[in-house]
Amino acid sequence: MDPERDRPTTEGGGWVSRARPRPLPTLRPAQWLGGILVVALAAWVLSGVFTVAADEQAVVRRFGRVTGRLGPGIHYRLPWPVDRVDVVKTTTVMKTGVGFDLPRGEAPIATGMEILTGDTNIIAVAIVLQYVIRNPAAFLFQIEDPPTLIGSLAESVLTETVLGMPVDEVLTTGRLEIQERVKTGTQALLDRYESGIQLTSANIMAITLDSSVAQAFQDVANASADREKKINDGRSYANDLLPRARGEARSMVLAAQSYTQQRVAEAQGNTTRFLELLAEYQKAPGVTRSRLYLEAMEKVLPKVRKYVIDSERGTNPVQLHLSPPTPPQP
Numbered sequence: 520m521d522p523e524r525d526r527p528t529t530e531g532g533g534w535v536s537r538a539r540p541r542p543l544p545t546l547r548p549a550q551w552l553g554g555i556l557v558v559a560l561a562a563w564v565l566s567g568v569f570t571v572a573a574d575e576q577a578v579v580r581r582f583g584r585v586t587g588r589l590g591p592g593i594h595y596r597l598p599w600p601v602d603r604v605d606v607v608k609t610t611t612v613m614k615t616g617v618g619f620d621l622p623r624g625e626a627p628i629a630t631g632m633e634i635l636t637g638d639t640n641i642i643a644v645a646i647v648l649q650y651v652i653r654n655p656a657a658f659l660f661q662i663e664d665p666p667t668l669i670g671s672l673a674e675s676v677l678t679e680t681v682l683g684m685p686v687d688e689v690l691t692t693g694r695l696e697i698q699e700r701v702k703t704g705t706q707a708l709l710d711r712y713e714s715g716i717q718l719t720s721a722n723i724m725a726i727t728l729d730s731s732v733a734q735a736f737q738d739v740a741n742a743s744a745d746r747e748k749k750i751n752d753g754r755s756y757a758n759d760l761l762p763r764a765r766g767e768a769r770s771m772v773l774a775a776q777s778y779t780q781q782r783v784a785e786a787q788g789n790t791t792r793f794l795e796l797l798a799e800y801q802k803a804p805g806v807t808r809s810r811l812y813l814e815a816m817e818k819v820l821p822k823v824r825k826y827v828i829d830s831e832r833g834t835n836p837v838q839l840h841l842s843p844p845t846p847p848q849p
Contacts (some may be wrong), residue, residue, distance in 0.1 A: 567598045574610040578656045579603075585656050607655045612719060615666035617674045618645035618696070619724070631727060634678055640686040645725040646701060648673055650718045658714030665716060669705065676704035686728070691740050694723050 570593050571577045577589040579596050580603045596602040619630035632644030648669055652658045662668055680700045684693050702721040709716050728736055800807040 563598050567595050567602070569594055569596065569604055571606060572847060574608050575606050576609045576652075576655045578605045578606070578659060581814070585660070588656060605655070605659055607652055607658065607659055609652045609655060612649050613666075614647055614649050615669045616645065616647040616672075616724075617670055617677055618643065619647060631725060632674065632677075634681045636681055636686040636689055637683050638685045642681070642686060642689060643725070643727045644677060644681065646673065646698070646723050648702075648718060649704065649720045649722075650716050652715060654713075654715030657713050659715075660715075662712060662714045665714065668712070668714065669709070669716065669718075672708045672734065673701055674707045676701050676708070681705070683719065683728060687736065687739055690726060690728070690736055691743050694726070698723055835847040 569577070571589055571591050573591045575591065577594065578585060579587045579589060581597070581601060583603075586602075596604055633641055633643050635641055650665075650669060658665065669771050677697070680697055681689060684697075689697065698721045702718055706718045707719070709718070727733070796807070
């Protein structure tokens, strides 16, 4: 029994324990530093976990050198400063243009780029190009300022294209051809520079002329449009009329063929009857003539009014000639 810890008290005549509290254990500085390092190391290791969204792709660089490209999902890379990750959106459609001001977050403003046409007319053209990122690594590290590069290349192709066309073609029927040439020509140059950019469209937004000649070219365009409309109307009328005319012609041909067959059949029948009659006549000429005469009278007399006249007051018989005359004896 420790006399310092256990002493009697006057209350109740018993013993009461008065133990001193033990001091908490103290950590050494080395232990504190080790714990901090472990936590920091764990945080550093976990910092390598990253995610890539469905519309994104990631480019991994190790000490500045591109080592791979990652698609959507959860990935891990060695923490900084070993690896670095650049994430870009590969499905977002971006815009740039020629003859346009494109303020961020605002609608494009057409200013127009002046170009000389093949027949030495000056026009102002504004064209918008849309593109997506096809190769993130090339897009990030092969080129600088992609919108400016695309605009410069498209301007060069547009100038070359318009220079080979007359102004009336540029204003009327050549717009689609210009758009297609600008798109394909600019894409070819972007591929040559390994830009990682894919053009999706090139759309002419405005083509304007000097006001002194604009009305004349507008009249030409209207006349061309009217001409095309009349041509289309004529083709539509022809497409409607020709089938009906062919049908009527076919009906007439069939009717003529039927009539021809009918007449031929009748002629063949008459020929057959005549040949049969000729054969009978050759056998008995007199009998055949009498039969033909009686048949003719049978057909004619019922339709003729007949008069019997007694010129001799009944003294002489009246010959009605109802039978064929007797042929003379040979």
